[in-house]
Amino acid sequence: MRAGPASSPCLVVTLGEPSGVGPDIALDAYRRRAERKLAPFAVFADPAMLRARADRLGYDIPFREIDSPDETAAAFAAALPILPLVNRQDERPGRLDPFNALGTVEAIDRAAAAVLDGRAGAMVTGPIDKKALYDAGFRHPGHTEYLADLCAARGAGSFMPVMLLAGPELSCVPVTIHVPLRDVPELLTTALIVETGRIVADHYVRHFGIARPRIAVSGLNPHAGERGAIGREDEDVIAPAVARLAAEGIQAFGPLPADTMFHAEARAGYDVALCMYHDQALIPAKALAFDETVNVTLGLPLIRTSPDHGTAATLAGTGRARPASFMAALVLADRMVRRAAIRAA
Missing domain, CATH: 3.40.718.10 (Isopropylmalate Dehydrogenase)
Known part of the structure; x- marks a missing residue:
């Protein structure tokens, strides 16, 4: 309903x-x-x-x-x-x-x-x-x-509620939220990333008036895993999710190294960042605009x-x-x- x-x-x-x-x-x-x-x-x-x-x-x-x-x-x-x-x-x-x-x-x-x-x-x-x-x-x-x-x-x-941190300079969504960091790799699945991306895209169309929102998807490991050299999650879990979203007509791209996707020039290339865990999303969002960032619940x-x-x-x-x-x-x-x-x- x-x-x-x-x-x-x-x-x-x-x-x-x-x-x-x-x-x-x-x-x-x-x-x-x-x-x-x-x-x-x-x-x-x-x-x-x-x-x-x-x-x-x-x-x-x-x-x-x-x-x-x-x-x-x-x-x-x-x-x-x-x-x-x-x-x-x-x-x-x-x-x-x-x-x-x-x-x-x-x-x-x-x-x-x-x-x-x-x-x-x-x-x-x-x-x-x-x-x-x-x-x-x-x-x-x-x-x-x-x-x-x-x-x-x-x-x-x-x-399935989804947390969006919406700010004047950066908007971010964490795929996993209030869980210990050690549990993130096990909780992170291709299906979870895809469903989160769908909800984000739908709400950006309905509530923010962006016909084709650009979704930048972060990697999990340093340098997005260096093509599997620093962990397999980016290649085996995140990349297939990005491909599935793109196949559905959602303008998603990644996985991107998290250490280079939040500077001003990078932010100009997307509407919202889909991040893999809580602090990966909330630290840059709050650092850039703590007093103007809003927590929005999507998916309800x-x-x-x-x-x-x-x-x-x-x-x-x-x-x-x-x-x-x-x-x-x-x-x-x-x-x-x-x-x-x-x-x-």
């Missing part, structure tokens, strides 16, 4: 871990909404917790509690719309408490449902703390995997973006958390919603 374009272009926001900077950056983004001409967004939150954080930060922000995302646009110019949570949350910056977990998960559940039902265009998620959720009984590997399960529960089949029947950083609990409540990546996530989510609406028209 794929959600159609929302009747309202509003975005819904989840704050993630309330003891982290999620509340801070959402509040600051609303204060600065005119700087980036942000689309209307509503926040799933405990109103008392969010008001307390605003008071701690010294932000004079008016709030309006609403019953449905449909009310967001009418409220947004004068007040930050809040969709109140049933589960209460404590406002204690930097202090993890499993008590807050029910509200964190409730927000994710309700935001995903709003997008899947067409009552909102996209969800923008604040960073969670998995340890806090695990201590409260959460049994999913992470945020993205939980969203995939929520989507699967709403329709037939299953979904909803649009979801998030900032590229974690909870940063030591900055929570201090006023020193920078909202740039979160604001970029809002901007990109709105752009993807509008692109999807154009294609559906």
Whole structure:
């Protein structure tokens, strides 16, 4: 089941871990909404917790509690719309408490449902703390995997989520993500690379308006294996995947040596880099534009973006958390919603 374009272009926001900077950056983004001409967004939150954080930060922000995302646009110019949570949350910056977990998960559940039902265009998620959720009984590997399960529960089949780090200078996708480096060679298969490449190509067409996205595929080993002299994975696993993608009409090429594919001249030759493991993708993306890079989840029947950083609990409540990546996530989510609406028209 794929959600159609929302009747309202509003975005819904989840704050993630309330003891982290999620509340801070959402509040600051609303204060600065005119700087980036942000689309209307509503926040799933405990109103008392969010008001307390605003008071701690010294932000004079008016709030309006609403019953449905449909009310967001009418409220947004004068007040930050809040969709109140049933589960209460404590406002204690930097202090993890499993008590807050029910509200964190409730927000994710309700935001995903709003997008899947067409009552909102996209969800923008604040960073969670998995340890806090695990201590409260959460049994999913992470945020993205939980969203995939929520989507699967709403329709037939299953979904394969793909992480895209989208930045102004470089966009990267890791084929394997949060796994030990020693496990990558065994997990990396031709089929996995092909399926990841298909999902990336499809989303670039549908959500970014690029008819034939150019996908640069990295090698795994130094110098892409030196034709098998430094490991066989590049020749035996990655090259066949690139050939299969190309045979399907996808403009993929590689495997390329990872140490030479991220400089400015090389980046000009592709739209997105398909990398073999987490740090191979995230290090260059964050090094080039940490504050402007957005984490986008591909492969799900909803649009979801998030900032590229974690909870940063030591900055929570201090006023020193920078909202740039979160604001970029809002901007990109709105752009993807509008692109999807154009294609559906």
